[in-house]
Amino acid sequence: MSNYEHLTKLDEDAAAVIARYPQSGSALLPLLHLVQSEEGFVSPAGIEYCADKLGLSTAEVSAVSTFYTMYKRRPVGDYHVGVCTNTLCAVMGGDAIFATLKDHLSVGNDETTEDGKLTLEHIECNAACDYAPVMMVNWEFMDDMNPDKAVGLVDELRAGKVVHSTRGPALCTFKQAERILAGFEDPREGAVAGGGAAGHATLAGLLVSQGRTPTGPAVTTEASE
């Protein structure tokens, strides 16, 4: 008897993931994301599931899942809230934002709020330094943050409001995000187009090359056209 009946509904998707690769082992990272899209974390049963699909031992799968920071051993809330505290963001205010959120949400690093909605974590450089200080919610960009905006953001998320990424579509849940990470397309209409082509910092040099002045964060791409 397997411990993963709750995951067998993923069988068809798992087969599609494995079919993408010349050798099945390569499917392990996306399969672990797929498990997280169902469980909200990687449970021991999830590890067994991946091991059985790929003909690996559970020890082999565990060794991999614990190596990578995106795989979680405890359930993540609906929204994974990351605050970049690598040097550049930290200096630009990421440390202050992280301290404010810990206080406001009454959680420590890598902990989930009592209502189970948000998991707070400080994260490393997310390749968005030109928008510092940066937060990531379910791995979508929330650029040019400050403590007030951060508090407003988490309050809206907890209140169940629709929140948009500054350079992407409306935020989906952590589980939905994990399905995209497993390599499946976002089923929501307009999700790919969400957020436009680029934010203000991405466009700064191009605007200057045209004799124009960059807009700064308040103005979106659409408004600058």
Next chain:
Amino acid sequence: MAPELTPVLSRGWLDSEPWTLAGYQRRDGYTAVKQALRMHPDEVIQLVKDSGLRGRGGAGFPTGMKWGFIPQNDGKPHYLVVNADESEPGTCKDIPFMMADPHELVEGVIIACYAIRASHAFIYVRGEVLHVLRRLQAAVSEAYAAGYLGKGVFGTDFDLELTVHGGAGAYICGEETALLDSLEGKRGQPRLRPPFPAVAGLYASPTCVNNVESIGSVPAIVRNGVDWFKGMGSEKSPGFTLYSLSGHVKYPGQYEAPLGITLRELLDYAGGVRPGHRLKFWTPGGSSTPMFTEEQLDVPLDYEGVGAAGSMLGTKALQIFDETTCVVRAALRWTEFYAHESCGKCTPCREGTYWLVQILKRMEKGEGTEEDLGKLLDLCDNIVGKAFCALGDGAAAPIQSSLKYFRDEYLEHFERGGCPFDPSLSTAWADGPLSFARTSA
């Protein structure tokens, strides 16, 4: 006279929906690949060699030469793996490029695979950028539907599969051999070389690993020709590239310019250091490249220029810090990053970064002694050149370089028994609710 900015990769980013196939085709998209497919694969490799294009992932290795290392007629499958792991602190060019212009990367992939005779390519994207995955997935399916990928691309007898692969959070997976292990579904740990990936890479087959920007630059070179490309930059560092300015500058962002432009010139374009402040230190190419100060404002930002000045061009990630920033705090935070990201395979890095953090923490709190400075440098000496991969060398760079320029600032921490800086003055909002870059024009 400062060289003019040269938007090539960024040229379409203000267009309407530039990430779509239709948007890309409006700006000559997929014309280069048609040209390339009419050439012999060896001619394509020769063209990239002649252009002098150098890898944009950090090391600056000539791209055409790397393609030429792939053995031919060996009967084995060949692979192209695009390194889209972009995780070196400060580096933020590949992500916005793939978000705005994924088809240009796909076009580069097709050309590269045709040249090295690969029939399966992978784009290994760091996992923490969901929207980039969406845009890449969409671009790849558009390209399949158009017959640009799959069986018989563009009606030729060349077949090509392209798989977008999301990572799972590990800086070390940007190192090319760790990346290959990770792509095989293992822990991302660097491999012993030789054999090099060109001989035994993915699934022990000949594999070319190239950075996103390297591959993305190929269509423009094919389209416009070698002379056009060499008309920019210097003889040894030809062409254009994306410089990423971040931190205490008025207009942070991506500035595409000929190689060899200086920080002084780039800052001019970017509105300067934030008003009322002055430059203190900066990284030329991410946190793993030794930091510079005002003294290096006029160093040509190309591979030779930065090397001669004692650092590395790296990823051209120019992180700018003004006089409000504590250099000890910066060095400690970067060191904590390296300690966290050390894959644990070799002792100098695993143990060394741990001890570096312990000592730096003590120092930042003002509890260190001058003797600790010597200990720090000794520890660095025990890592540099002795670690298994370049992560270890990178870990020593912020410490060694900050001690070179700011030894007194370290000492001041002991003398005062604490940090002399007020971190609130460095924040983006320190100079008012809509401070520096934060007012629109």
